[in-house]
Amino acid sequence: MESHINKDLVGGTALHTYHPCRRIVPYRIYAVIHMCGIVTLINNHVHSLVTADKTLITSLLLLADVVLAYMWITTAALRFNPVHRSEYPERYVAQPEKDFPKLDVFICTADPYKEPPMMVVNTALSVMAYDYPSEKISVYISDDGGSSLTLFALMEAAKFSKHWLPFCKRNNIQDRSAEVYFSSKSHFGSDEAQNLKMMYGEMKSRVEHVVDSGKVEADFITRDKSRRVFDLWTDKFTRHDHPSIIEVLQNSETDMDETNKFKMPNLIYLSREKSKVSPHNFKAGALNTLLRVSAVLTNSPVILTLDCDMYSNDPVTPIRALCYLTDPEIKSGLGFVQFPQKFQGVSKNDIYACEYKRLFEVSMIGFDGLMGPNYHGTGCFFNRRVFYGPPSNLILPEIDELGPNQIVDKSIKAQDVLALAHKVAGCMYERNTNWGSKIGFRYGTLVEDYYTGFKLHCEGWRSVFCTPKRAAFYGDVPKSLIDVVNQQKRWTFGFLEVAFSRYSPMTYGIKCGGLLLGLGYSQNPFWGIWSIPVIVYGLLPQLSLLFRGSVFPKTSDPCFWLYTFLFVGAYAQDLLDFVLEGGSYRRWWNDQRMWLIRGLSSFFFGLIEFTLKTLNLSTLGFNVTSKTNDDKEQSERYEQEIFDFGSSSYMFLPMTMVAIVNLIALVWGLYCLFSLREVLVLDLMLASFAVVNCLPIYKAMILRKDDGKLPQTVCFLAGIITFGFIVSGYFIFK
Numbered sequence: 001m002e003s004h005i006n007k008d009l010v011g012g013t014a015l016h017t018y019h020p021c022r023r024i025v026p027y028r029i030y031a032v033i034h035m036c037g038i039v040t041l042i043n044n045h046v047h048s049l050v051t052a053d054k055t056l057i058t059s060l061l062l063l064a065d066v067v068l069a070y071m072w073i074t075t076a077a078l079r080f081n082p083v084h085r086s087e088y089p090e091r092y093v094a095q096p097e098k099d100f101p102k103l104d105v106f107i108c109t110a111d112p113y114k115e116p117p118m119m120v121v122n123t124a125l126s127v128m129a130y131d132y133p134s135e136k137i138s139v140y141i142s143d144d145g146g147s148s149l150t151l152f153a154l155m156e157a158a159k160f161s162k163h164w165l166p167f168c169k170r171n172n173i174q175d176r177s178a179e180v181y182f183s184s185k186s187h188f189g190s191d192e193a194q195n196l197k198m199m200y201g202e203m204k205s206r207v208e209h210v211v212d213s214g215k216v217e218a219d220f221i222t223r224d225k226s227r228r229v230f231d232l233w234t235d236k237f238t239r240h241d242h243p244s245i246i247e248v249l250q251n252s253e254t255d256m257d258e259t260n261k262f263k264m265p266n267l268i269y270l271s272r273e274k275s276k277v278s279p280h281n282f283k284a285g286a287l288n289t290l291l292r293v294s295a296v297l298t299n300s301p302v303i304l305t306l307d308c309d310m311y312s313n314d315p316v317t318p319i320r321a322l323c324y325l326t327d328p329e330i331k332s333g334l335g336f337v338q339f340p341q342k343f344q345g346v347s348k349n350d351i352y353a354c355e356y357k358r359l360f361e362v363s364m365i366g367f368d369g370l371m372g373p374n375y376h377g378t379g380c381f382f383n384r385r386v387f388y389g390p391p392s393n394l395i396l397p398e399i400d401e402l403g404p405n406q407i408v409d410k411s412i413k414a415q416d417v418l419a420l421a422h423k424v425a426g427c428m429y430e431r432n433t434n435w436g437s438k439i440g441f442r443y444g445t446l447v448e449d450y451y452t453g454f455k456l457h458c459e460g461w462r463s464v465f466c467t468p469k470r471a472a473f474y475g476d477v478p479k480s481l482i483d484v485v486n487q488q489k490r491w492t493f494g495f496l497e498v499a500f501s502r503y504s505p506m507t508y509g510i511k512c513g514g515l516l517l518g519l520g521y522s523q524n525p526f527w528g529i530w531s532i533p534v535i536v537y538g539l540l541p542q543l544s545l546l547f548r549g550s551v552f553p554k555t556s557d558p559c560f561w562l563y564t565f566l567f568v569g570a571y572a573q574d575l576l577d578f579v580l581e582g583g584s585y586r587r588w589w590n591d592q593r594m595w596l597i598r599g600l601s602s603f604f605f606g607l608i609e610f611t612l613k614t615l616n617l618s619t620l621g622f623n624v625t626s627k628t629n630d631d632k633e634q635s636e637r638y639e640q641e642i643f644d645f646g647s648s649s650y651m652f653l654p655m656t657m658v659a660i661v662n663l664i665a666l667v668w669g670l671y672c673l674f675s676l677r678e679v680l681v682l683d684l685m686l687a688s689f690a691v692v693n694c695l696p697i698y699k700a701m702i703l704r705k706d707d708g709k710l711p712q713t714v715c716f717l718a719g720i721i722t723f724g725f726i727v728s729g730y731f732i733f734k
């Protein structure tokens with residue numbers, strides 16, 4: 001594994017090096033011990049299932065433990081060979097600039113109200129101003145919202161960038177998102193900076209005015225040429241039904257910055273054709289249109305994909321990626337370089353665990369020792385060739401102009417070039433082609449990123465995880481519980497679509513990529529079934545305790561120690577992973593709590609919705625996460641780390657119910673302990689663990705008065721369901 005990378009060249013000329021993590025050996029030894037524990041436990045369950053009469057309870061516990069074991073094994077696969085890498089951008093820039101490859105940047109946006117156009121503007125500015133030859137950069141913005149407001153904002157961005165770029169480059173500014181730069185300092189030394197700040201402020205208020213008023217008024221458009229494109233927004237135009245719009249807002253062949261020193265990067269607005277009768281495949285569809293349109297206009301060999309909320313935080317990022325992508329020793333099989341998703345404005349202890357440390361970091365260094373990290377949908381530099389079949393087998397698209405090796409020698413403003421670009425952005429274009437199956441980003445799931453990365457690895461492409469100290473990108477996270485659990489429900493649903501497809505990682509993945517990779521890829525798709533152990537352990541022992549006594553072994557039974565060992569061992573290793581990768585203890589605690597909460601909301605309802613879809617009863621769309629923080633009180637609650645339930649949603653019912661049941665069980669367990677002298681160690685431990693985790697729920701039910709408290713309807717319904725549950729427990733157990 002990894003023999004193609006020379007790891008001893010530090011100080012030499014290597015562009016990058018890697019080293020395995022030190023924890024590998026102890027982890028492998030522990031894995032064997034933990035595995036023996038799991039086998040013994042399952043064996044015990046099966047034994048008591050055959051011999052004793054508590055069939056229902058035992059089978060449920062068996063099921064829950066099998067799922068837990070499965071989750072543990074898939075995690076262990078990614079603990080087998082974690083690696084860290086370093087790259088040396090200063091060595092890359094030593095070569096002449098003319099050898100740097102061209103770079104196409106794709107930015108996706110889908111809704112001007114959930115994703116404010118100023119956010120898109122700043123993301124675009126931050127990449128246009130990269131420390132990279134500007135004329136080699138082309139920035140494409142795909143607007144699935146089909147919004148004239150976003151187009152207007154980008155026209156403003158083009159004008160402002162002519163001042164912003166030279167300013168950043170001359171003064172070696174690190175924050176190249178103008179918003180971040182201007183809000184980080186209260187006053188600026190130079191007049192130039194002051195002027196620019198004013199200019200930015202004016203642009204921002206123009207854009208926000210247009211967004212607030214909902215339309216682009218004629219006097220806001222200064223140039224006649226720009227006016228014409230807004231005529232496309234006729235009365236019949238809706239975001240679900242409109243022609244394709246491609247507008248070159250800035251052209252590197254002709255546009256210079258205001259000092260006349262630098263050529264400006266290309267900036268292109270694209271809103272693909274939409275029609276209600278043809279499926280548009282959400283973000284994957286948008287990305288494939290971007291792939292085709294950019295192939296026609298610029299066809300750069302390197303592609304960066306970004307979500308509109310992910311601004312660049314470090315101007316040397318492309319050079320870092322190129323340290324891998326252009327290394328002659330590995331480049332032929334290297335498909336992409338993924339940077340971790342990092343987020344701005346996460347609360348101090350990350351109460352909603354939106355940092356996703358395991359998902360975006362811990363697991364990724366594990367994958368990196370196998371075939372490389374998975375694709376995260378944003379912050380990823382691709383080798384364009386990766387979208388056209390396995391490394392050894394180029395699959396050509398239906399027309400030559402879209403091939404990855406095609407050389408573009410015409411102006412991006414040429415009539416025939418633009419006509420072809422419009423054609424390939426048409427909503428019928430993909431019919432009877434390989435797009436979405438063998439070519440481009442893959443369709444068939446709401447988690448197109450995960451699925452595409454997985455399929456590319458199965459084809460034999462490798463990838464690299466690049467984690468510089470200074471975060472390369474910063475994105476946005478949902479900041480209220482309902483947004484968090486809804487986002488995760490969409491992911492759970494998308495994952496299940498992959499899990500139960502022909503290309504399930506459990507079967508196809510293991511066949512193509514080997515046991516470890518297949519297992520590593522098998523964790524996320526089955527997030528939905530994680531809800532089973534959380535529900536079983538959250539309700540069953542508690543209910544049994546109330547009517548028939550403990551389901552757990554007594555302290556004298558060796559099995560007691562087995563349970564304790566497995567629980568403590570799994571938890572301790574999770575904590576260790578988290579802390580070794582730079583996390584804090586408090587953040588880990590919140591992270592494990594969110595796992596339980598997701599198990600009882602996102603994973604559970606994701607599983608239900610997926611079942612409904614399988615039965616053809618309903619389906620879930622791509623509900624874009626809102627990135628606006630208008631609600632001041634809500635932002636304050638987030639800052640203070642107070643749970644924000646806010647809306648009455650069925651998503652909160654199961655967790656509220658589990659909270660109530662565990663409190664009752666704990667009180668009852670303590671009563672047994674003190675008055676009946678019955679020591680129920682495991683039951684008490686479990687119930688107290690649940691109660692401690694549920695503290696924010698109790699507070700939100702009883703103590704709070706603010707808008708973020710748990711709505712009364714939810715409490716009331718959860719109360720009724722709990723009552724019904726306990727009553728039925730009485731009949732089942734007595």
Ligand SMILES: O=c1ccn([C@@H]2O[C@H](COP(=O)(O)OP(=O)(O)O[C@H]3O[C@H](CO)[C@@H](O)[C@H](O)[C@H]3O)[C@@H](O)[C@H]2O)c(=O)[nH]1
Binds near residue numbers: 144377494623624626
């Ligand atoms: O029809 C659509 C829907 C979404 N998007 C864009 O997709 C991106 C991600 O959407 P968001 O609502 O922010 O979803 P998240 O759950 O936050 O995104 C994560 O999960 C997605 C897969 O579900 C990945 O595509 C993303 O890269 C990853 O950050 C945004 O830029 C959207 O504008 C589109 O372009 N077209």
Ligand SMILES: [Mn+2]
Binds near residue numbers: 307309476625
């Ligand atoms: Mn997002």
